[in-house]
Amino acid sequence: MRYISTRGQVDNISFKDAVMMGLATDGGLLLPEKIPLIDAQQLDAFASMSYAQIAFAIISRFTGDDFPAAELRAIIERSYASFTHAQVTPVVAKDGIHILELFHGPTLAFKDVALQLLGNLFEYLLAERDSKMNILGATSGDTGSAAIYGVRGKERINIFIMHPHGKVSPIQEMQMTTVTDANVFNLAIRGTFDDGQRIIKEVFGDLEFKERYHLGAINSINFARVLAQIVYYFYAFSRVCGSSDKQIDFAVPTGNFGDIFAGYLAKQMGLPIGRLVLATNENNILERFVNAGDYSVGAVVETLSPSMDIQIASNFERYLFYLLDRDSTRLRRTMDEFAVTHRLDFSTAIRQRIGDDFVAMCVDTQHTLAQMRDFHSSCGYVLDPHTAVGVHAGKHFQRDGVPMVCLATAHPAKFAAAVEQAIGQPPQQPQSLQGIEQRPRRCQLVDADTTIIKNYLAENAI
Ligand SMILES: *Cc1c(COP(=O)(O)O)cnc(C)c1O
Secondary structure (H helix, E strand, O other): OOEEEOOOOOOOEOHHHHHHHOOOOOOOOEEEOOOOOOOHHHHHHHHHOOHHHHHHHHHHHHHOOOOOHHHHHHHHHHHHHOOOOOOOOOEEEEOOEEEEEOOOOOOOEOHHHHHHHHHHHHHHHHHHOOOOEEEEEEOOOHHHHHHHHHHOOOOOEEEEEEEEOOOOOHHHHHHHHOOOOOOEEEEEEEOOHHHHHHHHHHHHHOHHHHHHOOEEOOOOOOHHHHHHHHHHHHHHHHHHOOOOOOOEEEEEEOOOOHHHHHHHHHHHOOOOEEEEEEEEOOOOHHHHHHHHOEEEOOOOOOOOOHHHOOOOOOOHHHHHHHHOOOOHHHHHHHHHHHHHHOEEEOOHHHHHHHHHHOEEEEOOHHHHHHHHHHHHHHHOOOOOHHHHHHHHHHHHOOOOOOOEEEEEOEOHHHHHHHHHHHHOOOOOOOHHHOOHHHOOOOOEEEEOOHHHHHHHHHHHOO
16 A cells, blocks of 8 residues: 655655654645455454454555564554453443443543554554654643553653643643653643644754654654544444444544544445534534535634644645545645635535535534533433533434444543533542552653753753
8 A cells, every 4th residue: 555645745655654754745644545445245244353353454454565464463452452441442322322432541532542553653663664753742631641651661762742831631731741651751831732833843844953853743644543543433333233234323523633534534445434423612613614615714712622622623634635536736725725814615516525424513512511411311421521522413413223423532530620510520530540649740841942842852862
């Protein structure tokens, strides 16, 4: 399998090179040249396979001959052995729908599914190339801790994660700073998440520095992350439907368009998905895109589901590439226009096609809280606020006779304040959080200054 960039200036690179490249060198996003197909017979066989076996069947279609099968299998097995549930991402039937629990990884959010795999892929590829990597990332909470857990203790990798001091939730902060492995550097910056992103841009923009220190990124533009997320759509189908003549619908709480784009690819691969429900909070640029052909950037508002408080969805360009019939020239023109005007409008013909791919709903704070409350009182199950956004939209679009699977993107204990606000009691603490307050922490408080961060990196780089 070969990989290409949405912007057309990178093509014919291997899966391994695509993983190491992250963002394409022409500024675009990498995609496989062809989308592999899974036939009905294979789909039927998934019903009796484990998560790791299904993951291998899917992922190996995208890696081609890049890995010996046994080695890829070992990487996958290692990645999901860190999950506390034997089924990795179990599906439970509750209150007339299905909940796909993606939060049994080390940091209790679905980002572990992708970042555990990416960490192990980096480790393998760096050893093979006798190279090393210094990962620099900025986080508003979930991604940073999942990335830290993805690479903690690994040789050849140091990771530097900036979070805005005092502006992430106490649990998110503890999840990051209690990882005291020698290769993990937590930086609390005196500033905002936007300051962190600005520093990232400036540091990565210094190409000489980037090369000298082998800088790597962990944001959601790496295709391996999308790939890991395709797997659980197939897994859910295998457990809920089993046989290939049935249909399934999914509801996806959406921010950066990564998770739902993986569902879109699963459908292109032949998974019989009827509806893909795109659910947003009040930051609804993607809902407006689907329902009105209006992709225009508004101001970010703070909600109960902070991991979806996003206006510019970094994976959107991947979908746009298919929407524009893989025309890189047109895509480049469209993205250039967007960079200037911060908005895109789509014709009726294109809107029709978007409507064939997705249905969408914006779920506000009131409805999110009500959904958490109703769900808890009808079946005793506690939803985290991100998942509740998806469940609300999923119920709205549910059809007779077609199972609706709602992706549960975080454990409720991660967002305890919102849970307590909704149901009047705190969520149960999973094992991994018990006693976390007492664990030793390591974190450096620094000014939000690019030169200071660069100096820190230079001193501590591997
Ligand atoms: C990141 C995140 C999302 C949004 O996923 P995208 O792939 O960015 O659309 C939703 N819920 C939680 C808990 C998250 O951490």
